Amino acid sequence: MTLRSWLGLALIVTVGIRFLSFRYIYGLRRFKGPLLASFTDAWRFVYHCRNTGIPFRDLHDRFGDVVRVGPNVLSFRDPQAIRDIFGAGKNWDKVRTIQVRSLRGVPTEILMNVLPLKSDVYFVNAAVSMGEYAHTLFSSTDPNWHKNVRRAMNPFFTQTTVLTYEPFVERTIEVFMAEMDNRFVNRYGTGNVIDFPTWLYYFTFDVMSDLTYSKPHGFITHGEDMHGIIGWVMSFVNYSFIVGQMPWVDMLLRHNLILMWLERRGWYAGNTFPGATFAIQRIREREQEKLTGNGTDKREDLLDKFRRAKQERPEHITDKAVLGLSLSTMLAGAETRSGPSSLSPSENHLYSYLASEYSAISLTAIFYYVLRTPGCYSKLREELDKHLQPASSATNSTYFQTPFSEARELPYLHACIQEAFRMHPAFGMMPERIVPPSGATICGNFIPGGTLVGCNGWVVQRHENTFGEDFDTYRPERWLADAERTRGMERAMFQFGAGTHVCLGQHIALMEIYKLVPSLMRTYEISLVDPEKEWTIITGGNMRQRDFNVRMKRRSDL
Numbered sequence: 001m002t003l004r005s006w007l008g009l010a011l012i013v014t015v016g017i018r019f020l021s022f023r024y025i026y027g028l029r030r031f032k033g034p035l036l037a038s039f040t041d042a043w044r045f046v047y048h049c050r051n052t053g054i055p056f057r058d059l060h061d062r063f064g065d066v067v068r069v070g071p072n073v074l075s076f077r078d079p080q081a082i083r084d085i086f087g088a089g090k091n092w093d094k095v096r097t098i099q100v101r102s103l104r105g106v107p108t109e110i111l112m113n114v115l116p117l118k119s120d121v122y123f124v125n126a127a128v129s130m131g132e133y134a135h136t137l138f139s140s141t142d143p144n145w146h147k148n149v150r151r152a153m154n155p156f157f158t159q160t161t162v163l164t165y166e167p168f169v170e171r172t173i174e175v176f177m178a179e180m181d182n183r184f185v186n187r188y189g190t191g192n193v194i195d196f197p198t199w200l201y202y203f204t205f206d207v208m209s210d211l212t213y214s215k216p217h218g219f220i221t222h223g224e225d226m227h228g229i230i231g232w233v234m235s236f237v238n239y240s241f242i243v244g245q246m247p248w249v250d251m252l253l254r255h256n257l258i259l260m261w262l263e264r265r266g267w268y269a270g271n272t273f274p275g276a277t278f279a280i281q282r283i284r285e286r287e288q289e290k291l292t293g294n295g296t297d298k299r300e301d302l303l304d305k306f307r308r309a310k311q312e313r314p315e316h317i318t319d320k321a322v323l324g325l326s327l328s329t330m331l332a333g334a335e336t337r338s339g340p341s342s343l344s345p346s347e348n349h350l351y352s353y354l355a356s357e358y359s360a361i362s363l364t365a366i367f368y369y370v371l372r373t374p375g376c377y378s379k380l381r382e383e384l385d386k387h388l389q390p391a392s393s394a395t396n397s398t399y400f401q402t403p404f405s406e407a408r409e410l411p412y413l414h415a416c417i418q419e420a421f422r423m424h425p426a427f428g429m430m431p432e433r434i435v436p437p438s439g440a441t442i443c444g445n446f447i448p449g450g451t452l453v454g455c456n457g458w459v460v461q462r463h464e465n466t467f468g469e470d471f472d473t474y475r476p477e478r479w480l481a482d483a484e485r486t487r488g489m490e491r492a493m494f495q496f497g498a499g500t501h502v503c504l505g506q507h508i509a510l511m512e513i514y515k516l517v518p519s520l521m522r523t524y525e526i527s528l529v530d531p532e533k534e535w536t537i538i539t540g541g542n543m544r545q546r547d548f549n550v551r552m553k554r555r556s557d558l
C-alpha cells in the first residue's frame with residue numbers, strides 16, 4: 001500500500017471512530033430513533049429539508065414517546081415533558097457546576113443556577129448589527145441578559161397593560177375592513193376572491209407596527225408586501241430552522257466570523273433588513289416630537305414604553321438598548337455605536353415581524369377550521385350575535401368592533417380558537433433545552449447531563465391519551481365537555497411555549513385574535529371559494545399555509 005492509501009485509510013478510520021463515538025458517548029443508546037440520527041445531526045438537517053408532514057410525528061409513530069433525533073438530541077411526545085423540561089424542574093436548578101458544551105459567548109459563571117438553558121439552535125436566530133451579534137429575547141442563550149431584559153419588559157406585556165393597546169388594534173381592524181370593502185366586497189367573478197392567509201399577514205404586520213410606532217407600514221392599504229418585509233422574514237425563518245439543526249454551519253454562513261469582522265470595520269455591508277429604514281424614521285420623528293412637544297398621537301405606544309423603561313432601569317436598558325428595543329420591538333440588544341443617526345440598517349426589527357407571522361398563521365388556522373368544519377361557522381355566529389353588542393353606534397361606523405373583554409367571555413369562540421391552536425400551532429420547531437450536568441428525569445426517564453431535549457407542539461398537542469381518539473379532528477366541543485379533562489388538555493397546550501421563555505407577546509396575539517375573528521364574522525358573511533379544496537401547509541420553522549381563498553359580503557341580517 002502506498003503512503004496515500006495509508007493516509008486515506010487513517011482518515012476513514014478516524015472519521016468512522018468519531019461518528020461511532022457520537023452514537024455511543026452520549027449515553028442515549030436505549031432511546032430508539034433512526035439509526036443515522038444517532039451518528040450525526042446531518043440526519044435531522046436533511047429530514048427537515050425534505051419533510052412535508054407534521055415535524056417528528058412520523059418518528060414518534062414509529063419509535064414511541066421518546067425519540068433520539070440526533071446523536072445528543074431527544075424529542076418527547078408525552079405532555080408531561082412540558083413541565084419536566086420547560087417548567088424549570090426542581091432538580092434542574094440545584095446545579096452548581098456547568099460543563100455545558102458549545103454555548104458560545106456565555107461565561108460559565110453566568111450559566112450557574114439559571115436553568116433550563118437554551119441550546120445553540122437559538123443563536124442562529126440572532127440578528128447582526130454592524131458586525132456584532134444583536135440578540136433578541138428569543139435568540140439570546142445568555143440567561144442573565146434574558147432575565148434582566150425580560151424583567152424590564154414584562155410590565156409592558158401583561159394582560160392589563162395590553163388592554164391599553166386595544167385602540168391600536170381597533171384602528172387596524174377598521175382599516176382592514178374598509179380595504180375588504182374597497183377591494184373585494186360586492187365584486188363579481190374572481191374580483192371578490194380573497195387570498196386570506198396573505199391578507200391576514202398584512203393585518204398582523206400592520207398591527208405590530210402601529211402598536212410599536214403609532215404608524216402602520218401600510219401593508220393593508222397598499223395590499224402588498226411592503227419593501228419585501230414579509231418575504232425577507234420568511235427566508236430568515238427558513239434559514240434559521242434548517243441551519244439551526246447543525247448550528248456550527250451558521251458560523252460559515254449568516255454569522256460568518258470573517259464577514260462579521262469585516263463588517264465591524266466597515267469593509268463589508270451585511271444583509272439589510274428592509275424594515276429598518278421605517279423604524280429609524282419613526283425614532284427620529286419621536287425625538288423631534290419630544291423636542292418640539294408636538295406629539296401627533298397621545299396614546300403611549302411600545303416605543304414610548306421602551307423609552308420609559310430606560311429611565312426606570314438605566315442599569316439594564318441603556319441608551320443603546322432602547323434603540324435596539326424599539327427597532328426590534330422584541331428586545332434586540334442592538335449595540336449600535338451612537339445615536340439613531342448612525343444606526344445600522346440591520347436585522348434588528350426582526351422579532352416583532354417573526355411574532356406577527358405567528359399571529360397571522362394562527363388567525364388563518366382559526367378561520368380555515370371554522371369555515372371547513374360542518375356546523376361550526378353557524379354555531380359560532382349564533383353565539384356572537386346573541387352576546388355581542390350591535391355595531392359601534394358611538395363612532396357611526398358600519399363595522400362591528402368587538403371589545404376584547406367581551407370576546408374573552410364567549411365559550412364557543414374560546415373553544416374554536418383553542419382547538420385551532422391545538423391543531424395548528426404556528427411554531428414548527430422543537431424548542432431545545434440543555435439538561436444540566438447532574439442529569440434530569442423527564443417523563444420518568446433519567447436523561448444524562450448535556451443532552452438536548454424538547455418537545456414539539458405539533459406532537460404533544462396530538463397526544464391521544466390527553467385529547468382522545470379523535471385528536472386529529474378539529475372539534476371545538478372537546479373544550480366544553482368536562483372541566484377536569486379540559487384542565488388536563490390546557491396543561492398539554494404548548495402553542496406559546498412554557499416556562500421562563502414562554503411567549504412574551506401572547507396577550508397581544510390573543511387580543512388581535514379575539515377581536516378580529518368576531519368583528520369580521522359580525523360584519524361579513526365569509527365563505528370558502530372552493531369548499532372541497534384543502535389548504536396547503538408549508539412545513540418549516542413557522543407552519544405557514546396557502547391555498548385558502550374566501551369571499552366576503554356584508555351581512556344584511558343584523
Ligand code: HEM
Nearest residue numbers: 137138330355358359362427431496497501503504505509
Ligand atoms: C399567536 C401568536 C404567537 C405565537 C403562537 C407565539 C409563540 C411563541 C412561542 C412558542 C415562543 C417560545 C419559543 C421558545 O421557547 O423557544 C414564543 C416566544 C416569544 N414570543 Fe411569541 N408567539 C406569538 C405572538 C407573539 C407576539 C405578537 C409577540 C410580540 C408582541 C411575541 C413575542 C415573543 C417573544 C419576545 C418571545 C421570546 C420570549 C423569551 O424567550 O423570553 N409573540 N412565542
